[in-house]
Amino acid sequence: MNxxxxxxxxxxxxxxxxKNNQLQDIHAVKTPKELKAFYTVLxxxxxxIKNKTSIKGAAISSxxxxxxxxGIIRGASALPYIHNFKIVDELEKRFDFPVSIENDANSSALGELAEGSGQGCNSMAFFVIGTGIGGALIIDHKIWHGAHLYGGEFGYMIINGKQLSTLASPVxxxxxxxEQTNSNLDGKTVFALADQGDKIAKKERQTLIHPLAxxxxxxxxxxxxxxxxxxxxISNNPELIPLLNEEIKKIRSSIEIATVNPHIVLCKLKSNANLRGAVADFEQEFNK
Structure with a gap:
């Protein structure tokens, strides 16, 4: 199916x-600032694509x-004009074929399930560690959206009275x-300084690692x-998984009854995971 x-x-x-079971002709355009231009661009x-290839639908990550x-994108994002109306119906009218839409973190998880680090799994949890903490849950090969569309929103988890997104975000x-050093460094640099023995960097990295673990x-x-x-x-940092495994080992040792050691892996598909996952979502939705 193309x-x-x-x-x-x-x-x-x-x-x-x-096409031919692979992503082709990947390119990017600037995101429009209003809905009319958005429709025109898409x-x-x-x-x-139609002029070059016979296609059966559009798979969208959003x-x-x-x-x-x-068929509605609820919640909020940096693009307020895409929310809270029947956008799938509107796009199907313009494209004249079926449209599927899935959340971007969920799409990324489906991409990893299809061709990445989750390949072959029946169940998987996916963490997106960035400005905040997002994620997705996959159960029986499908996204668990939850009763209120909050499935996989790990960043809202409360640890020591604070949200996980506040504690475990590299930002x-x-x-x-x-704030402590009068610097202007990013999370990647702070991680590297911790590796070099910077005491403040090590302390703040641990402040990230413990709640994430x-x-x-x-x-x-x-x-x-x-x-x-x-x-x-942050998943590009080779120290991330060893640090998390060590912290989880400490947590497990503090619990008397037997516990499971999580199998933590890094994503493989990187920037194309959302595209691959959107395809998987379309196939699930229309191959029922």
Missing amino acids: LAVIDIGGTTIKIATW TNEVNN PGAVDKDA AMAKRYN VAIFNIQHSFDPEKIVLGGG
């Missing part, structure tokens, strides 16, 4: 063609809480470090997934 594939971002929209891109039953870690432990013992996959820029 598809147009679209990954909507706050600053750019990535476009690809799914319609032109889809028509360009920010926001996607209500698939209603928040860098902010804490910069607690969250992973909690998810493992709440849903018991086969793997926990980590994504986001």
Whole structure:
């Protein structure tokens, strides 16, 4: 099945063609600032693909809480004009074929399940570690959206009275470090300084690692997934998994009854995970 594939971002929209079971002709366009221009850009891109390839639909990854039953993107994002109306119906009218939309973190998780670190798994938890903490839960090969579309929103988890997103975000870690040192460094640099023995960097890295390890432990013992996959820029750091495993070892040793050691892995698909996952979502939705 050939598809147009679209990954909507706050600053750019990535476009690809799914053909011969692979992503082709991947490119990006600037995200429009209002709905009319948004429709024009997407319609032109889809028509360009139609002119080259016979396609059966459009698979879309989007920010926001996607209500698939209603065909509405609820919640909020950097693109307020895409929310709270029947956007799937509007796009299907313009494209003249079926459209699927899934949340971007969920799409990324489905991509990892299809061709990445989660391949072969029946269940998986996916953490997106960036400005905040996002994520997704996969149970029986499908996204667990939850009763209120909050499935996988790990960043809201409360640890020591604070949200996980506040504690375990690399952006928040860098902010804490910069306030103490009058610096202007990013999370990647603070991580590297910790490796070099910087005491403040080590302290702030531990402030990130401990709550993230607690969250992973909690998810493992709440849903018991086969793997926990980590994504986001911080996942490029080779020290991340060893640090988390060591912290989880400490947590497990403090509990008398036997516990499960989470199988933590890094994502493989990186920037194309959303596109690949959007394809998987379309196939699940229309191959019932």
